[in-house]
Amino acid sequence: MRLSDFILKNLEPILQAWEDFARTIETPGTALDSEALRDHAEQMLRAIVLDLRTTQTVQEQNAKAQGNAPPDEKETPAETHAVTRLMAGFTIDQMVSEYRALRTSVLSQWLKQIKAGTALDVDDMTRFHEAIDQALAESIASYSRAVEASRSVFLGILGHDLRTPLGAILLGADMLRRADGMGARATRIATQIYTSVRRASQIVGDLLDLTRCQMGPGIPVKKENIDLTPLCERIVEEIRAFHPGANVLLEMNTPAHGEFDGPRMEQVFSNIISNAVQHGDLQFPIKVALEVTEDSVVFTVHNSGEPIPEDVLPFIFNPMGRFSKRSVIDHGPSDGLGLGLFIASEIVASHAGSIDVISDAERGTIFLVKVPRSGLED
Numbered sequence: 001m002r003l004s005d006f007i008l009k010n011l012e013p014i015l016q017a018w019e020d021f022a023r024t025i026e027t028p029g030t031a032l033d034s035e036a037l038r039d040h041a042e043q044m045l046r047a048i049v050l051d052l053r054t055t056q057t058v059q060e061q062n063a064k065a066q067g068n069a070p071p072d073e074k075e076t077p078a079e080t081h082a083v084t085r086l087m088a089g090f091t092i093d094q095m096v097s098e099y100r101a102l103r104t105s106v107l108s109q110w111l112k113q114i115k116a117g118t119a120l121d122v123d124d125m126t127r128f129h130e131a132i133d134q135a136l137a138e139s140i141a142s143y144s145r146a147v148e149a150s151r152s153v154f155l156g157i158l159g160h161d162l163r164t165p166l167g168a169i170l171l172g173a174d175m176l177r178r179a180d181g182m183g184a185r186a187t188r189i190a191t192q193i194y195t196s197v198r199r200a201s202q203i204v205g206d207l208l209d210l211t212r213c214q215m216g217p218g219i220p221v222k223k224e225n226i227d228l229t230p231l232c233e234r235i236v237e238e239i240r241a242f243h244p245g246a247n248v249l250l251e252m253n254t255p256a257h258g259e260f261d262g263p264r265m266e267q268v269f270s271n272i273i274s275n276a277v278q279h280g281d282l283q284f285p286i287k288v289a290l291e292v293t294e295d296s297v298v299f300t301v302h303n304s305g306e307p308i309p310e311d312v313l314p315f316i317f318n319p320m321g322r323f324s325k326r327s328v329i330d331h332g333p334s335d336g337l338g339l340g341l342f343i344a345s346e347i348v349a350s351h352a353g354s355i356d357v358i359s360d361a362e363r364g365t366i367f368l369v370k371v372p373r374s375g376l377e378d
Contacts (some may be wrong), residue, residue: 003124004052006110007045015041015187017105020043027089027224039084041102043077048131051334052124061130078135079142086146099136103129170197206339209346219343221261221350228265228297232290233267235337238275240253246277247285256290256297258373264347271340272367280365281305292373296353299369308359316357317345321354344369 005013014039022037085095106128176182176190209219229252234249276286280303308316337374348355353371 002052002127003106003110004049006113007052007106008340009041010109010223011045013109014045014102014310016104017109018098021105025090025094027094032088035126035305036084039088040077040081041345044081044102044135047077048128048135051131051134053126061127075142076138078138082139082142083146085139086143087189092140093145095139096136099132099139103132103199117322158204160209163201166197166201166234166361170201171192173197202374203339204355209343210310219264219346219350221264223259223261223348226262228258228259228260228262228299229254229290231262232256232269232288232299235273237267239270239273243277244281248273248277249285249287251287251289252291254292256292256373258297258371260297260351260371261347264350266293268344268347268369269299271344272299273371275340276301276365276367279303279305296370296372297372299365302364304364307361308357308365313357313359317341317355335347 018041019034019037022032040338082095085098108126173190173194177187177194182190232252233250236248240246240248273286284304287299287300289300291298291300301302345355348369348371351371353369355370356368357365358368359365
């Protein structure tokens, strides 16, 4: 008996085995009923049967084996199954385990028929494994897309809803710290509130920028002809005020005129200098320089101290790199969300510029940003 015929003839016992296994998976919330436990399993099995009965060339089989099967314009049962499992509280590992169980169930029941004297068609088994792997790949991709979309929507809503109350607190704290007759202690407390809320507002802004990058073509910029010199100087003065223990030296040789988004470039200056203050050895000065070449503005920040670990350096502008198990164990928890350098790199990219880092025990850590002075041609 061909495997495709066997699956259709034994559809109910195969589905029952799928249901029995799915019932053993512990998920939050109300237990699923039989229909929900069998979610899209029958459609996936029928799709596999159709695949087994479809003639394919050697080239098509090789492409499928390498994960290059022709894309289906319609959502497949495996893709839909992944989303419903996510909504039911299944982790991706639990969803993958269902496919392992389905593979085992079908083959173990079919092999019993083989032992009873039915002829074995090796190509059927190979095609079945390919079909299961294809369905699994579709489910994992669909699950990941759904998770990413829900995360982006959540961050967007969170950032939008937090901005209004944070803005009100920031305004109130600023009025209090500037008010006459408050007394030294009350003024100090108001200043601490103002500083903390401003930092929280920056984090919310970073989250919104991260969401924009994940859901669109990067961080939008609005360029105008400005001088970056006073912007950089203002950011340095601000960081000096917030970090009096840091010796931040600024070197600028000429006005830095060009087509830039001023507020966004202030973010670049602030994020990179703040990173140097946070991670550098404050016994040594932090050197900031803004130079102008014929066609670019070059911004550099140098700090001394422990170099960035070699295995972290390639991912320094990728906020997801810090979430690997190894980075958490080897390098300890980080302060904040680690979005500053990522946001800076995205802003620089939106200006058609480049950002690089050099870090070793001899030279310390140097961040180098190069941004063209004129905008891209339309």
